[in-house]
Amino acid sequence: MRAAAMRAAIAAAAASGLAACAGLFLPGEGTSGAGATVSGRALYADYCAACHGPDGRGDGPAAAGLSARPADLTRLAARNGGQFPLVRVMAKVYGYSAGRGGGGGAMPEFGPLLDGDTVLVETAPGVMTPTPVRLVALAEYVGTLQQR
Numbered sequence: 797m798r799a800a801a802m803r804a805a806i807a808a809a810a811a812s813g814l815a816a817c818a819g820l821f822l823p824g825e826g827t828s829g830a831g832a833t834v835s836g837r838a839l840y841a842d843y844c845a846a847c848h849g850p851d852g853r854g855d856g857p858a859a860a861g862l863s864a865r866p867a868d869l870t871r872l873a874a875r876n877g878g879q880f881p882l883v884r885v886m887a888k889v890y891g892y893s894a895g896r897g898g899g900g901g902a903m904p905e906f907g908p909l910l911d912g913d914t915v916l917v918e919t920a921p922g923v924m925t926p927t928p929v930r931l932v933a934l935a936e937y938v939g940t941l942q943q944r
């Protein structure tokens with residue numbers, strides 16, 4: 797995977813606000829790519845729930861010890877005009893995964909999320925970016941936590 801190109805594409809998509817228009821070319825929901833071996837729900841439980849809580853409300857058991865409050869991940873769509881900002885979520889986690897925390901390092905690094913197969917994701921209109929399947933599955937799962 798060309799990490800630099802992916803980072804640039806995701807960052808550009810996120811920064812330009814085009815993320816809401818991004819489309820995914822993936823079968824199924826919640827799981828992505830080859831087979832159903834990647835479970836966004838399991839990844840969320842492993843990497844995110846401690847701080848963001850089992851339902852994404854920002855009330856995980858580890859939240860109390862943090863200086864910054866973990867974001868309420870159930871309101872990402874509501875705060876983005878009703879569109880779940882999939883690419884922005886991936887960019888956020890990707891930023892931490894690659895060791896440059898966008899929010900002052902409040903979240904740990906998630907290196908293993910970038911391991912394994914990639915799928916093409918439209919990170920901006922007409923821009924297809926090879927993106928780790930695990931990262932996509934995780935972000936899709938966060939999408940299912942949105943309040944309606």
Ligand code: HEC
Pocket residue numbers: 840843844845846847848858862864865866867869884885888889898899900901902903904906934938
């Ligand atoms: C150690 C605690 C911790 C863990 C683990 C953690 N986060 Fe966070 N997260 C935070 C904190 C604190 C913030 C708010 C500060 C910031 O934005 O950096 C945050 C912010 C975010 C935001 C920004 C929300 C917004 O308003 O745009 C996203 C998206 C997010 N986290 C997703 C995740 C995902 C997905 C995972 C699992 C891979 C995860 N986080 C794991 C603590 C954590």
